[in-house]
Amino acid sequence: MEYRQLGKSGLRVSKLCIGTMVGFTFQNYEEAKKIIEVGIDNGINFIDTADCYGESEEVVGKILKETGKREKVVLATKFGWYMGDGPNDYGASIKHIIDACETSLKRLNTDYIDLYIVHVVDPNTPMEETLYALNKLVKDGKVRYIGTSKHPTYLILEGIFISEKYGWARFVSEQPPYNILDRSIENELIPMAIRYGIGITPFFPLGAGLLSGKYRKEGEIKEGRIAKKIMKIKEDEKIEKSLDVIEKLIPLAENKGITLAEFSLAWLMHMKGITSVIHGARKLEYLLSGLKACNVKITEEELKQVDEIVPPGTYVYPYYEESIWRPSRMFYSSSARRIEGTGAFIPDHKTGSDKKSGYPADRFK
Numbered sequence: 068m069e070y071r072q073l074g075k076s077g078l079r080v081s082k083l084c085i086g087t088m089v090g091f092t093f094q095n096y097e098e099a100k101k102i103i104e105v106g107i108d109n110g111i112n113f114i115d116t117a118d119c120y121g122e123s124e125e126v127v128g129k130i131l132k133e134t135g136k137r138e139k140v141v142l143a144t145k146f147g148w149y150m151g152d153g154p155n156d157y158g159a160s161i162k163h164i165i166d167a168c169e170t171s172l173k174r175l176n177t178d179y180i181d182l183y184i185v186h187v188v189d190p191n192t193p194m195e196e197t198l199y200a201l202n203k204l205v206k207d208g209k210v211r212y213i214g215t216s217k218h219p220t221y222l223i224l225e226g227i228f229i230s231e232k233y234g235w236a237r238f239v240s241e242q243p244p245y246n247i248l249d250r251s252i253e254n255e256l257i258p259m260a261i262r263y264g265i266g267i268t269p270f271f272p273l274g275a276g277l278l279s280g281k282y283r284k285e286g287e288i289k290e291g292r293i294a295k296k297i298m299k300i301k302e303d304e305k306i307e308k309s310l311d312v313i314e315k316l317i318p319l320a321e322n323k324g325i326t327l328a329e330f331s332l333a334w335l336m337h338m339k340g341i342t343s344v345i346h347g348a349r350k351l352e353y354l355l356s357g358l359k360a361c362n363v364k365i366t367e368e369e370l371k372q373v374d375e376i377v378p379p380g381t382y383v384y385p386y387y388e389e390s391i392w393r394p395s396r397m398f399y400s401s402s403a404r405r406i407e408g409t410g411a412f413i414p415d416h417k418t419g420s421d422k423k424s425g426y427p428a429d430r431f432k
């Protein structure tokens with residue numbers, strides 16, 4: 068296993084990370100435990116979860132306790148998404164961050180979080196307040212490193228400059244969606260990350276399953292996490308185009324004797340600025356396939372062939388645009404809700420407009 072420095076921090080993480088958003092439930096506990104055990108035995112030292120991933124934090128915490136592997140792993144979790152209906156049950160205020168951290172520590176059955184991530188932008192809280200709280204958690208030994216997810220480039224930079232100004236803990240990573248079907252982050256986020264020492268740990272490496280190889284232009288769509296959704300929207304232009312691209316990518320994988328999923332994961336690991344790829348291995352067989360991808364060399368010629376199919380910086384399916392925080396989806400959207408008396412807006416999650424606000428887990432339910 069190859070280990071890479073997370074941004075300009077001293078932390079070393081495996082280039083494959085186990086994502087635990089799907090499949091990490093008590094119902095699926097034995098499989099989840101095997102995934103983590105086999106992953107660690109094969110050199111993976113990075114696990115990603117979040118407070119809002121159902122039972123995931125508790126399941127991961129229990130597995131790490133039972134296996135005695137807690138100290139072996141870099142455990143990342145996130146806060147910020149709605150955890151209740153109260154006005155402080157989400158966001159990046161001091162109150163919510165301190166409370167969310169205490170709750171995550173309990174669920175994870177641990178004394179510290181290695182990487183604590185701001186899951187979504189909270190436009191109503193000043194970055195100073197967020198970083199003050201995160202720095203306090205670092206000083207108190209509850210958190211070791213801090214990062215962001217789905218943050219636009221300028222907000223990550225704002226965070227870096229505020230941390231420098233006050234001598235506080237600094238963001239070391241960003242977690243955006245990135246895969247062969249969406250290379251948008253190559254335009255701005257990746258150059259910024261390389262320049263400022265931010266590690267990029269992409270999620271949706273397989274486009275939530277679209278790049279698994281089982282969705283094809285022709286033929287029946289079989290079982291799968293996004294199968295029903297794809298079936299419904301196969302006539303959608305973005306899906307239609309994605310399936311066209313997938314037909315062109317499959318021969319590249321077949322020529323190497325690997326699956327499209329393995330090719331897609333390996334391709335990401337070869338891309339500039341990428342520290343670790345967060346793989347949604349909800350089954351042991353997927354993890355084994357992810358581990359296989361760690362040993363796949365993508366040649367210059369193959370990189371060029373992918374560039375011809377999906378040119379650098381372009382996208383076929385707009386995962387990034389749909390996930391990243393954009394003021395247009397908040398301040399200018401008629402479905403955004405004004406918080407009484409404050410002038411601030413939040414997306415109205417009860418009407419389902421959170422889909423637009425960028426919470427991707429909902430998209431492919």
Ligand SMILES: NC(=O)c1ccc[n+]([C@@H]2O[C@H](COP(=O)([O-])OP(=O)(O)OC[C@H]3O[C@@H](n4cnc5c(N)ncnc54)[C@H](OP(=O)(O)O)[C@@H]3O)[C@@H](O)[C@H]2O)c1
Nearest residue numbers: 086087088270271272273274275276279291292328347356
């Ligand atoms: N920061 C954020 O906002 C955010 C958002 C989403 C996810 N994440 C993180 O990123 C992780 C990965 O996300 P994800 O699971 O949505 O993305 P993904 O890895 O792109 O997709 C996972 C899906 O791809 C299929 N798959 C995975 N490995 C495969 C293999 N080797 N061969 C064939 N098919 C394979 C499976 O589909 P089927 O289930 O259909 O078989 C699986 O559910 C999550 O667990 C979470 O930790 C973060």
